[in-house]
Amino acid sequence: QPLKARMGGGKNEDEIVISAQETAALTSDQDPTLDPLDSGFTWYKPAVSLSTEHKSGGHTWAISGDDMQILTSTVPAGGEFVTEVGSFVFMHPGMSTSVELTLCGAGGCCSGCRRVMGGERCVKLILKNSTHDEGYVGVTPNFPAKIIPVKFGSNVPSGTSLIARQGAYMSEIGGVDVGCDFDCNCCTSCCGGLGTYRQKLAGSDDSIAFLNAGGTIMYRTLLDGERIIVDSTSVLAIEESVQIGLTPNGRLCTCCCGGEGCCSTTLVGPGLVYMQSMNFLKFQQAVQITVNEEEMDRGADVQDFA
Numbered sequence: 056q057p058l059k060a061r062m063g064g065g066k067n068e069d070e071i072v073i074s075a076q077e078t079a080a081l082t083s084d085q086d087p088t089l090d091p092l093d094s095g096f097t098w099y100k101p102a103v104s105l106s107t108e109h110k111s112g113g114h115t116w117a118i119s120g121d122d123m124q125i126l127t128s129t130v131p132a133g134g135e136f137v138t139e140v141g142s143f144v145f146m147h148p149g150m151s152t153s154v155e156l157t158l159c160g161a162g163g164c165c166s167g168c169r170r171v172m173g174g175e176r177c178v179k180l181i182l183k184n185s186t187h188d189e190g191y192v193g194v195t196p197n198f199p200a201k202i203i204p205v206k207f208g209s210n211v212p213s214g215t216s217l218i219a220r221q222g223a224y225m226s227e228i229g230g231v232d233v234g235c236d237f238d239c240n241c242c243t244s245c246c247g248g249l250g251t252y253r254q255k256l257a258g259s260d261d262s263i264a265f266l267n268a269g270g271t272i273m274y275r276t277l278l279d280g281e282r283i284i285v286d287s288t289s290v291l292a293i294e295e296s297v298q299i300g301l302t303p304n305g306r307l308c309t310c311c312c313g314g315e316g317c318c319s320t321t322l323v324g325p326g327l328v329y330m331q332s333m334n335f336l337k338f339q340q341a342v343q344i345t346v347n348e349e350e351m352d353r354g355a356d357v358q359d360f361a
Contacts, residue, residue, distance in 0.1 A: 095283075096330070099203060099272040111206070111261045112229040124202045126226060126265055127193045130184040138226035140180050141197045147190030154178045166234070173235035173254035174221025194226055196267035198335050203272055203291075207231075208260030211294060211327065216257040219266065219292035220249055220334070229262030236295075246318045247299045248287030255295075266292065270333030277324025287320040288334055294326030 089098040109116055113131035118124050125144055130136050143152065158167035158177050171177050184190040196202065202225065204210075211217055216236075224233050236255040238244040244251040256264045268291045277283065277297060284302055293299070300321040322328055 096273040096275045099201075099274055099329075111263055114228045116204075116228065116263075118202050118204070122201060123195065123199050125193050125195045126202050127191060128228065130182065130190040130192055132184060132187050132189060135181050135183040136192045136194075136226070136228070138180050138182065138192075138194045139197070139224065140176050140178055142194040142225060143180060143182070144193040144195050146182055146192040147184065147186075149186035149188065150182055150184045150190045150192065153181050153183060155181055166232075169234035169255075172252045173224075173233055174252075175224060175233055175254075196225055198267070198269070199338065200267040200269045200335075201272055203266040203268060203329065205256070205264045205266060205292075207258040207262050207264070213260050216255050216295045217264070217292050217327075218249065218295050218297075219254040219256060219329075220290065221252065221254050222335070223254055223266045223268065223292055224256060224264060225267040226265040227258070227263065228265075229258065231256055231258040231262050231264045238299075240299075242301055243299045243320075246287060246301055246316070246320075248290040248320050249293075249299070256292075266329070268329070268331040269335055269338055270331050273330045273332075275328050275330075277322065277326055277328060279325040281324040283322050283328075284319050285322060285328075285330060286315065287318070288337055289330050289332065290320055290322075291329040291331045291334075293322060293328050296324075297326035297328060298323040 089100070090096060113134055114128050114136070116126060116128035118126055128136055130147070130150065140154070146152075156167070156178050157170050157175075158164050167177060182192045205217060207213070207215075218236050224231075227233075232255075234255045234257070236253045238247070238249070238251055238253060240247075243249075258264060272291070275283070300323065301318040302321050304315050304317060304319055
């Protein structure tokens with residue numbers, strides 16, 4: 056049956072209906088139907104709304120859509136919702152928007168610099184509810200993407216940080232520290248897939264960081280010492296306990312003509328790993344190739360006409 060969430064207060068409450076058929080629970084337990092071949096990778100699907108995993112810091116949230124999704128969250132009276140610039144879609148009429156310059160914010164200049172080095176802008180958007188009633192907001196990624204909620208203390212163990220690709224962060228509930236992590240290894244920083252300055256996300260228990268990523272999202276929890284080989288461009292985020300390495304993609308001809316580059320990334324547990332099938336750079340390249348081919352075809356048609 057569809058789930059119904061009421062946004063706002065008073066008689067003119069807005070009702071949002073979320074189809075249960077499009078969702079799966081946000082939990083550390085893996086659903087075997089989402090990994091029929093026992094590969095260890097589980098297909099991430101948006102989580103069911105109004106469950107206990109979806110209430111944090113006075114907020115109740117839901118993710119809508121199969122792709123290019125929208126995150127809808129309630130905002131308690133006097134509360135606020137923090138998100139990245141450009142992600143706003145809609146909000147309660149009694150709410151207001153403002154921006155905070157992170158370089159001059161409460162965390163100080165150093166905190167703002169770490170946020171910028173982690174791939175975020177120097178300002179963040181704050182959607183504030185100044186009314187006495189519960190409000191709501193809707194936000195979406197700045198590129199065609201899915202939304203992945205990461206709950207600290209549940210998906211990520213207490214006191215542990217998440218190392219992510221630059222720009223992975225979208226929004227937060229409950230206070231999330233967005234900083235950077237420096238990879239001192241020249242080989243993995245150049246070819247490991249996450250870059251030299253990697254985004255570092257940390258939060259208190261029950262706080263949630265919402266990531267954005269393209270394509271199909273898969274995740275896997277590696278055991279201690281367990282090693283997997285993955286495409287470098289497909290790594291979205293890893294728990295800080297996971298070790299990154301490289302392995303060559305065969306001999307010279309394979310490296311040059313195989314289409315996968317010289318190296319693939321190795322990940323060694325323990326810890327959680329998130330993968331994406333279509334990162335934004337790969338999406339841009341695919342679109343650019345299509346545009347170039349269409350322009351070449353139009354140029355050929357003009358020459359034939361002349």
